[in-house]
Amino acid sequence: xxxxxxxxxxxxxxxxxxxxxxxxxxxxxxxxxxxxxxxxxxxxxxxxxxxxxxxxxxxxxxxxxxxxxxxxxxxxxxxxxxxxxxxxxxxxxxxxxxxxxxxxxxxxxxxxxxxxxxxxxxxxxxxxxxxxxxxxxxxxxxxxxxxxxxxxxxxxxxxxxxxxxxxxxxxxxxxxxxxxxxxxxxxxxxxxxxxxxxxxxxxxxxxxxxxxxxxxxxxxxxxxxxxxxxxxxxxxxxxxxxxxxxxxxxxxxxxxxxxxxxxxxxxxxxxxxxxxxxxxxx
Amino acid sequence: xxxxxxxxxxxxxxxxxxxxxxxxxxxxxxxxxxxxxxxxxxxxxxxxxxxxxxxxxxxxxxxxxxxxxxxxxxxxxxxxxxxxxxxxxxxxxxxxxxxxxxxxxxxxxxxxxxxxxxxx
Numbered sequence: 339x340x341x342x343x344x345x346x347x348x349x350x351x352x353x354x355x356x357x358x359x360x361x362x363x364x365x366x367x368x369x370x371x372x373x374x375x376x377x378x379x380x381x382x383x384x385x386x387x388x389x390x391x392x393x394x395x396x397x398x399x400x401x402x403x404x405x406x407x408x409x410x411x412x413x414x415x416x417x418x419x420x421x422x423x424x425x426x427x428x429x430x431x432x433x434x435x436x437x438x439x440x441x442x443x444x445x446x447x448x449x450x451x452x453x454x455x456x457x458x459x460x461x462x463x464x465x466x467x468x469x470x471x472x473x474x475x476x477x478x479x480x481x482x483x484x485x486x487x488x489x490x491x492x493x494x495x496x497x498x499x500x501x502x503x504x505x506x507x508x509x510x511x512x513x514x515x516x517x518x519x520x521x522x523x524x525x526x527x528x529x530x531x532x533x534x535x536x537x538x539x540x541x542x543x544x545x546x547x548x549x550x551x552x553x554x555x556x557x558x559x560x561x562x563x564x565x566x567x568x569x570x571x572x573x574x575x576x577x578x579x580x581x582x583x584x585x586x587x588x589x590x591x592x593x594x595x596x597x598x599x600x601x602x603x604x605x606x607x608x609x610x611x612x613x614x615x616x617x618x619x620x
Numbered sequence: 621x622x623x624x625x626x627x628x629x630x631x632x633x634x635x636x637x638x639x640x641x642x643x644x645x646x647x648x649x650x651x652x653x654x655x656x657x658x659x660x661x662x663x664x665x666x667x668x669x670x671x672x673x674x675x676x677x678x679x680x681x682x683x684x685x686x687x688x689x690x691x692x693x694x695x696x697x698x699x700x701x702x703x704x705x706x707x708x709x710x711x712x713x714x715x716x717x718x719x720x721x722x723x724x725x726x727x728x729x730x731x732x733x734x735x736x737x738x739x740x
Contacts, residue, residue, distance in 0.1 A: 535701045
């Protein structure tokens with residue numbers, strides 16, 4: 339049977355894509371951020387997952403306001419990266435795992451989680467930056483797994499509640515672990531942490547709240563469901579609502595996890611950047 | 621259309637909650653900005669901005685905010701920052717430039733503010 343072996347969180351700031359393209363790993367601004375990744379690389383090299391479920395939020399490449407799915411799951415043979423309008427280098431397509439996608443879609447809808455399936459989905463920096471961070475070289479890296487993108491709406495309110503995001507993850511776990519093939523799956527929760535790009539409050543970052551979230555997501559994610567969506571906007575910033583992706587990932591990891599590695603750095607671009615490696619216990 | 625019974629607006633200073641009301645108000649502006657994902661659209665816009673505003677049906681408030689490259693005014697006119705970022709990209713403005721403009725700082729001052737947020 340398929341097994342979820344762990345989860346990894348990371349910020350997915352577009353500037354990281356440029357820094358990777360320019361090789362700025364030792365640059366004083368970037369080093370404290372990139373230093374958070376070698377322990378993740380070591381774990382991935384040892385575990386070699388077959389599939390990565392990459393939970394991210396589209397920022398206006400795959401979806402527009404004409405039709406805005408709250409939860410969308412990719413079900414394609416491959417996922418293209420396209421021009422986002424500001425000149426980040428485009429990357430080759432990412433191979434998918436459509437059989438597992440459809441199994442997950444079947445399982446989750448049967449479990450009363452109504453989602454949108456996508457046979458074509460252009461993936462933006464929210465998806466690609468984490469792939470670059472975790473599997474340097476991408477298609478040239480023999481360890482890069484097949485990918486299933488899952489996107490949740492944080493562009494337009496109403497966005498999902500934290501409680502619903504956690505429940506999504508739990509239903510995802512159930513669906514994945516009923517897949518008959520013996521494969522190893524890793525789940526990514528990307529985006530965040532605190533940041534706000536718009537309005538007079540642009541530049542808002544909240545270390546205290548980020549650290550609270552990084553603590554509770556390991557030991558007691560249910561405590562985080564008490565945070566209302568407006569409180570999340572207030573405490574994490576308007577775009578800090580991307581923390582919902584972390585909640586979705588956490589739900590997919592089961593009740594108990596071991597924290598293997600954690601890194602937090604302010605600022606990368608306008609953002610408090612957090613990286614965590616969580617291994618499933620069950 | 622009035623949605624007074626369903627006002628989800630929260631009072632967080634300096635923050636506009638982009639909800640259904642804003643999404644309807646800003647639809648034309650955001651749709652134009654979404655088109656800027658493509659190079660051909662960016663070229664067409666730069667060749668004749670006024671014609672491009674007309675093509676997407678922007679209202680006068682939205683057109684003026686675009687002419688002024690005024691991000692706060694674009695948000696006021698219903699713009700969503702994720703799409704506005706694509707507009708800013710045409711003019712090679714980074715999110716720090718955009719942040720600085722909205723907070724009345726220079727880009728250097730804004731970057732320093734972010735660095736200061738990292739200090740304990």
